[in-house]
Amino acid sequence: MTTTPVKVAVTGAAGQIGYSLLFRLAAGDLLGPDTPIELRLLEITPALKALEGVVMELDDCAFPTLAGVQIGDDPTTVFDGVNLALLVGARPRGPGMERGDLLEANGGIFAPQGKALSEVAADDVKVVVTGNPANTNALIALSNAGDIPARQFSALTRLDHNRAIAQLAARLQVPVTEVKHMTIWGNHSATQYPDLFHAEVSGRNAYEAVGDHDWVENTFIPTVAKRGAAIIEARGASSAASAASATIDHARTWLQGTAEGDWVSMAVPSDGSYGVPEGIVSSFPVTVTDGEWSIVQGLEIDDFSRARIDASVEELQGERDAVQELGLLG
Numbered sequence: 001m002t003t004t005p006v007k008v009a010v011t012g013a014a015g016q017i018g019y020s021l022l023f024r025l026a027a028g029d030l031l032g033p034d035t036p037i038e039l040r041l042l043e044i045t046p047a048l049k050a051l052e053g054v055v056m057e058l059d060d061c062a063f064p065t066l067a068g069v070q071i072g073d074d075p076t077t078v079f080d081g082v083n084l085a086l087l088v089g090a091r092p093r094g095p096g097m098e099r100g101d102l103l104e105a106n107g108g109i110f111a112p113q114g115k116a117l118s119e120v121a122a123d124d125v126k127v128v129v130t131g132n133p134a135n136t137n138a139l140i141a142l143s144n145a146g147d148i149p150a151r152q153f154s155a156l157t158r159l160d161h162n163r164a165i166a167q168l169a170a171r172l173q174v175p176v177t178e179v180k181h182m183t184i185w186g187n188h189s190a191t192q193y194p195d196l197f198h199a200e201v202s203g204r205n206a207y208e209a210v211g212d213h214d215w216v217e218n219t220f221i222p223t224v225a226k227r228g229a230a231i232i233e234a235r236g237a238s239s240a241a242s243a244a245s246a247t248i249d250h251a252r253t254w255l256q257g258t259a260e261g262d263w264v265s266m267a268v269p270s271d272g273s274y275g276v277p278e279g280i281v282s283s284f285p286v287t288v289t290d291g292e293w294s295i296v297q298g299l300e301i302d303d304f305s306r307a308r309i310d311a312s313v314e315e316l317q318g319e320r321d322a323v324q325e326l327g328l329l330g
Ligand SMILES: NC(=O)C1=CN([C@@H]2O[C@H](COP(=O)(O)OP(=O)(O)OC[C@H]3O[C@@H](n4cnc5c(N)ncnc54)[C@H](O)[C@@H]3O)[C@@H](O)[C@H]2O)C=CC1
Pocket: 011, 012, 013, 014, 015, 016, 017, 018, 042, 043, 044, 047, 088, 089, 090, 091, 092, 093, 109, 129, 130, 131, 132, 133, 134, 156, 157, 159, 160, 188, 238, 239, 240, 243
């Protein structure tokens, strides 16, 4: 085992995603069995007592890879020297709400956290925003993060990506491992566009393998895009274990790279690729090498896909304008 622990911050650590995420991080699911992890857990003051209980449980697991745990309510203390920051803490939506309804409530959390990261995190810190509305919260964080390069911030659309893989694999009755090149474009919201035109199943184009446009347009896309709401409806609470799992998938891919011949979906600051304007954090197909993501280039976008990407981008621009008006962009 290497001796220097990787310092990983988790915000909202006493919440329901935190309760799944922390144990998997501590067990080595992110960094593997040979790299110790030090957890830095941020909560609001009233939740610290509950968080102490979670830490007692972490202790009780005697995880060989868990090198230490610190908790606190001050981001400049908790984020000190962190190499990876998983920004989960935010208010989740309830039944009947859209994620955009959370902009004002949650936007106020991410400006001070971006600032604190710029003051105390490791220079090469990678920041993953899971808390909703994730894309625009990432934009708020990066715009308040001083000289941390924008490309060190990203938001989670891996859960949508995983949902899309699972739905497609179920439809074609193949193992999920047969699905490659899945892409989620745009916002982590009901306007997101899960794209089957560039996906592959057992080496074959996924749209052609399905062979049923009506299913793609009227079942697959809405099922993936509205899965979060369906889970809230069924469970009475928003997705937690699957969100934690996707957060680990996202961070692991960013640290360790994409599998040969495949790509993943990540919401990243747009560089103008595919006509998505700069100044928003939007989901793209990306590959990762040596800890650096690159947007996959050269995919042909037909009119069906174009209209859906544009609609989601328009929503992101609206969210950007709204948080700008609220004074949340640094
Ligand atoms: N991007 C994605 O795919 C997904 C995102 N989410 C989002 O993740 C977020 C967290 O969800 P849950 O864990 O279910 O919520 P939760 O309500 O169970 O936990 C959130 C925790 O964040 C804490 N918190 C609030 N303000 C904070 C601050 N300023 N600093 C640190 N901690 C703070 C709360 O005290 C609470 O313990 C929500 O915004 C939810 O909508 C959930 C599922 C998927």
